[in-house]
Amino acid sequence: MTISRLLLLFLCVLFSKHLLSQKITLIHNVNIVDGNAKPAYKAFVLIQDSKIIYIGSKKPNASIDLVIDGKGKILAPGFIDSHSHHFGDLNKNKAGLSTSSQGITTIVIGQDGNSYPMDSLTKWMQANPVVSNVASYTGQSSLREIAMGENDLYRNATAKEIDQMKSILALELEKGSLGLSTGLEYEASFYSSKQEVLDLAKVTAAHDGLYTSHIRSEDLHMDEAIEEIIEIGRQTKMPVQVSHIKIANQLNWGTANLILKKLDDARKAGINISADIYPYTFWNSTLRVLFPGKDFDNLASAEMATKQLFDPSASYLMQYAPIPSYKGKSVTEIGIERNESPAQALMSLIKIAEDFKNANPNYTGGIEAIAGKAMSEEDVKVFMAWPEAIICSDGNAGGHPRGYGAFTRVLGKYVREEKLMPIEKAIYKMTGQSADFFGFKDRGRIAVGHYADLVLLDPNTVIDQANIKNSNALSTGIDMVWVNGTIVYQAQKSTGKQPGVLIKRK
Numbered sequence: 001m002t003i004s005r006l007l008l009l010f011l012c013v014l015f016s017k018h019l020l021s022q023k024i025t026l027i028h029n030v031n032i033v034d035g036n037a038k039p040a041y042k043a044f045v046l047i048q049d050s051k052i053i054y055i056g057s058k059k060p061n062a063s064i065d066l067v068i069d070g071k072g073k074i075l076a077p078g079f080i081d082s083h084s085h086h087f088g089d090l091n092k093n094k095a096g097l098s099t100s101s102q103g104i105t106t107i108v109i110g111q112d113g114n115s116y117p118m119d120s121l122t123k124w125m126q127a128n129p130v131v132s133n134v135a136s137y138t139g140q141s142s143l144r145e146i147a148m149g150e151n152d153l154y155r156n157a158t159a160k161e162i163d164q165m166k167s168i169l170a171l172e173l174e175k176g177s178l179g180l181s182t183g184l185e186y187e188a189s190f191y192s193s194k195q196e197v198l199d200l201a202k203v204t205a206a207h208d209g210l211y212t213s214h215i216r217s218e219d220l221h222m223d224e225a226i227e228e229i230i231e232i233g234r235q236t237k238m239p240v241q242v243s244h245i246k247i248a249n250q251l252n253w254g255t256a257n258l259i260l261k262k263l264d265d266a267r268k269a270g271i272n273i274s275a276d277i278y279p280y281t282f283w284n285s286t287l288r289v290l291f292p293g294k295d296f297d298n299l300a301s302a303e304m305a306t307k308q309l310f311d312p313s314a315s316y317l318m319q320y321a322p323i324p325s326y327k328g329k330s331v332t333e334i335g336i337e338r339n340e341s342p343a344q345a346l347m348s349l350i351k352i353a354e355d356f357k358n359a360n361p362n363y364t365g366g367i368e369a370i371a372g373k374a375m376s377e378e379d380v381k382v383f384m385a386w387p388e389a390i391i392c393s394d395g396n397a398g399g400h401p402r403g404y405g406a407f408t409r410v411l412g413k414y415v416r417e418e419k420l421m422p423i424e425k426a427i428y429k430m431t432g433q434s435a436d437f438f439g440f441k442d443r444g445r446i447a448v449g450h451y452a453d454l455v456l457l458d459p460n461t462v463i464d465q466a467n468i469k470n471s472n473a474l475s476t477g478i479d480m481v482w483v484n485g486t487i488v489y490q491a492q493k494s495t496g497k498q499p500g501v502l503i504k505r506k
């Protein structure tokens with residue numbers, strides 16, 4: 001035996017020993033939709049531990065621990081939920097079905113102005129493994145609560161309070177927060193000045209962060225709200241994103257193209273603005289957002305809301321702690337029960353909830369929530385097809401069906417049934433495009449060296465099954481889901497594994 005042969009043998013032994021020490025999975029017989037919006041292609045994929053180590057047309061020469069026959073289905077990167085409220089559910093339900101059953105492998109939390117401090121999140125994730133990866137924004141409302149006190153938010157912040165918020169925010173960004181989120185339509189931030197938001201946005205930009213916003217109005221004053229976020233993008237030059245873009249004022253239905261023209265014009269002027277969207281014509285929120293002027297006892301405002309801002313006969317209470325029997329009923333139905341018009345019922349529901357809150361200051365559960373039918377199908381489609389829109393769920397488990405079905409609904413209803421876009425494009429909006437926005441360099445694509453966050457799905461059957469009456473129904477057509485190389489979901493069931501990690505901004 002020559003020296004070179006001996007060396008080769010030695011290397012082979014070394015290599016196979018190295019491979020043996022780590023688990024290798026081969027996935028074959030799949031069409032790869034790699035998260036780049038390029039046409040699907042056939043290849044073998046090799047996973048070692050948490051990462052993808054091989055993609056190729058030839059079967060790799062390796063000692064394999066597990067072989068997965070994809071049966072000709074699609075292998076895609078795991079979906080990134082760019083606006084999620086699932087974190088509480090992942091804590092309560094270790095199976096994590098709300099995310100993994102729709103193919104989500106990473107959730108981005110800290111949305112609409114509400115977040116946990118990065119230190120708490122880090123500690124919590126170390127002690128309590130979860131099924132999905134998690135990344136978080138820092139929320140303006142949470143900063144306001146620290147600086148102003150949680151019961152004193154319905155006003156402008158003082159200069160001193162803004163300074164305090166700025167320094168906390170800077171620390172959070174250094175600890176890996178993705179950026180700043182705002183929920184300007186909600187009362188905890190509604191009364192903040194544009195200057196306050198801009199000041200915080202500037203701190204975020206100085207740390208190379210991102211800005212995402214549930215804008216100040218999604219209905220009557222939407223134009224002005226869009227102007228506000230464009231201005232933030234102009235002044236800070238950082239990427240800014242409109243959260244769950246929608247037109248919730250019936251009088252403006254059909255004008256999605258006008259909104260997009262405004263956003264595209266801003267992009268042409270160098271402003272990096274984009275949006276995320278969920279695929280439904282109804283939202284889920286507090287009843288209070290139906291009063292843009294926050295004048296909850298004004299009958300004229302209530303009447304305007306029932307005519308313009310939502311359809312009371314198709315909008316259902318998803319939660320109502322003061323009178324649990326109202327849950328699942330529409331505002332119109334509750335009005336009939338109470339002998340009130342829909343507008344009067346809307347006002348009563350808010351008043352009763354407020355009294356309940358005051359009488360039960362230590363009540364920790366949600367008091368009220370409504371699924372508000374408020375958008376046109378056509379606008380949803382126009383927004384979804386916008387090249388700068390990425391897909392989100394805005395969901396949690398047990399409320400709006402988007403918590404279990406947003407991503408599969410896009411693939412089943414909008415891609416397969418309505419042919420709104422090719423599946424490669426839709427998957428790009430759920431993976432590679434989102435990863436680019438968040439700066440996730442090793443996720444969101446099927447590529448060598450990337451984490452093996454993957455979903456095996458059947459393009460012929462994938463679709464959501466959750467609806468208002470059965471919001472936890474599992475989607476069909478999601479065959480298998482991997483998070484960091486570990487199978488977390490298979491045959492409509494959790495595998496009981498929790499390989500999710502906290503992703504920090506680099």
Ligand SMILES: [Zn+2]
Nearest residue numbers: 112214243244
């Ligand atoms: Zn929101």
